[in-house]
Amino acid sequence: MARIAIDMDGVMADSTQQYINWYANRYGVTVAKESLLGKPETTGFPLDGVVRQFLYEPNFFRTKPVIAGAQEVIKALQEKHEVFIVSAAMEFPLSLAEKLAWLEEHFPFISWHNIVFCGYKHIVAADYLIDDHVKNLSTFKGEPLMFTAPHNVNVQEFKRVNTWEEVGALLL
Template sequence: MARIAIDMDGVMADTTQQMIDWYAKRYGVQVDKDALYGKPETTGFPHEKDIIRSFLFEPGFFRTKPVIKDSQEVIRALQDKHEVFIVSAAMEFPASLPEKVEWLAEYYPFITWQNIVFCGSKTIVQADYMIDDHVKNLQPFKGQGLMFTAPHNVHVTDFKRVDTWQDVAGLLL
């Protein structure tokens, strides 16, 4: 049985799509997700990145993110074979904590509170695998880092890549 640490934002919850949706509602401009590929997170929109980053501090942003396809089914199956923890560096956005708890309760009710870890730095995480979309979290990780594909990380080649939750299932189930 392996211990698997899974990031929320960008891995379970579609942060990029949420930014696109919020931007469209706010400014009436639909940004194509493909136009964001290879660009740092919060960039690639017609307005400067500080405007997009400000969404992260607005009530409801974390609570209403779309679920990434197949994540619910695969994570439930992973729990049957492995020890699974949801690990989020949520302390940067303290107001996100209750929203993330509510979001997990709605979309992943099978994950108990004992298996949810909110932290500031993921350097404390000890697991066999970590599935994350950010280099900064995978670089110091001592286990096997799995880079979950997101527009901001498509050029990263330092880690084994998983493009979808079906890729995760093929690797860990």
């Protein structure tokens, strides 16, 4: 049985789609996900800097779409492994309560005992960390698994998983 730490934003919750949806709703312009490939997160939109402001708005974290396959694979992982959701939730004041409510709605099978909200993730002790950010994976002492997101497509120093089906094939 392995201990698996799983990030939320960009791994379970589709942050990129949420940026696109909120930008389209606010400014009437739909940005293609492909146009964001290789660009730093929250950049690549016609009005520079506005997308980062969404992170401070009510319901941004609460209404993110679930990434395809996450619910099924995480539930299956729990049957074989010790699974923890590990999410940075301190930087944006509204995110903590919204992330918890999001998890309760979309992942009701995850106990509160297995949810870790933190700042830096380097304190996490697990066998695997599934995350989309270099800053978290580079300090992890177990085996880092980079979950593909537009902002990390050019990163090559970590083992990559592109979908939840690939996570399942690797860890189930």
